[in-house]
Amino acid sequence: MTDDPCRALLAGADPDRLLTVAMAPLAAQARLVALYALNVEISRAAWASSQQLVAEMRLQWWRDVLEELGQGAPPRAGHPVLEACGFLQGDAPACAALDRLAEARRWDIWSEPFAGADALWDHLDATGGTLMWLAARSLGAPAAAEPVVRLHGSGAALAGWFRAVPELLARGRHPLPDMAVHAISDLALEGIGRMALARARRAEVPRAAAPALLAGWQAAPLLSLAVREPERVAAGTLGLSEFARRGRLAWGGLTGRW
Numbered sequence: 001m002t003d004d005p006c007r008a009l010l011a012g013a014d015p016d017r018l019l020t021v022a023m024a025p026l027a028a029q030a031r032l033v034a035l036y037a038l039n040v041e042i043s044r045a046a047w048a049s050s051q052q053l054v055a056e057m058r059l060q061w062w063r064d065v066l067e068e069l070g071q072g073a074p075p076r077a078g079h080p081v082l083e084a085c086g087f088l089q090g091d092a093p094a095c096a097a098l099d100r101l102a103e104a105r106r107w108d109i110w111s112e113p114f115a116g117a118d119a120l121w122d123h124l125d126a127t128g129g130t131l132m133w134l135a136a137r138s139l140g141a142p143a144a145a146e147p148v149v150r151l152h153g154s155g156a157a158l159a160g161w162f163r164a165v166p167e168l169l170a171r172g173r174h175p176l177p178d179m180a181v182h183a184i185s186d187l188a189l190e191g192i193g194r195m196a197l198a199r200a201r202r203a204e205v206p207r208a209a210a211p212a213l214l215a216g217w218q219a220a221p222l223l224s225l226a227v228r229e230p231e232r233v234a235a236g237t238l239g240l241s242e243f244a245r246r247g248r249l250a251w252g253g254l255t256g257r258w
Contacts, residue, residue, distance in 0.1 A: 005084070006033045006084050018036070023211040024212075030084065035085070036131070043105055046105040056106070066088075069091070069095050070096060097134055098134070100126050101126055117187060120187070124158055124161060129150035132153030135212035136149045145209070148198050151195070152194070152198035155191040155194035155219060156216025184226060184230035213258035216258065221244065222240065
């Protein structure tokens with residue numbers, strides 16, 4: 001089983017994250033690609049149907065699959081992403097973390113607003129933080145590095161969340177606790193602070209795990225832009241030039257600094 005179907009899925013659904021995979025050792029790339037593709041499949045399940053109970057059932061299917069894998073069952077045959085995730089078989093901690101990610105995706109199904117900024121940060125940690133941690137773990141990061149990776153991952157996830165705001169609003173969701181520009185600036189400042197705290201503890205994360213954290217290579221400048229011009233979030237114009245994007249990615253890949 002090759003990781004080609006997973007790469008094809010990421011090329012369409014998460015191309016920026018796919019770019020960072022090439023910075024990992026060749027032997028580790030298949031696991032990263034499979035893990036990122038699994039994240040795409042789980043996130044898509046929540047949007048699979050406009051009927052909320054059907055979407056719940058599809059998301060629950062993935063949670064059942066993860067429970068089976070964590071208990072040592074082989075991946076269910078016939079699904080290329082699951083087959084590529086055979087390395088998760090018997091890895092109960094990883095599967096439990098992915099179950100938390102899947103549980104957080106239930107927010108996508110319903111239309112309930114976040115109770116406040118803390119609830120949003122919990123969601124970002126459960127999704128972006130979890131994915132970055134499992135990617136770093138697959139590259140050899142020790143358990144002691146998890147808090148640092150999650151700080152960086154949740155901050156990076158906020159930048160991605162900001163960019164998704166217009167689509168979420170169009171789908172009838174309430175992506176931010178407060179859409180006021182000052183509240184958006186405050187969130188962006190907290191995201192910058194989280195990432196700064198993570199960078200201050202960079203020594204706790206082995207260099208080998210850097211490709212996992214480089215998945216957030218655009219986050220810091222995007223959050224800085226959101227601080228200065230928070231109106232861009234709702235307008236859907238929060239983004240970097242292609243030159244800036246490629247430059248930051250190349251610098252990160254060359255230096256291993258995130």
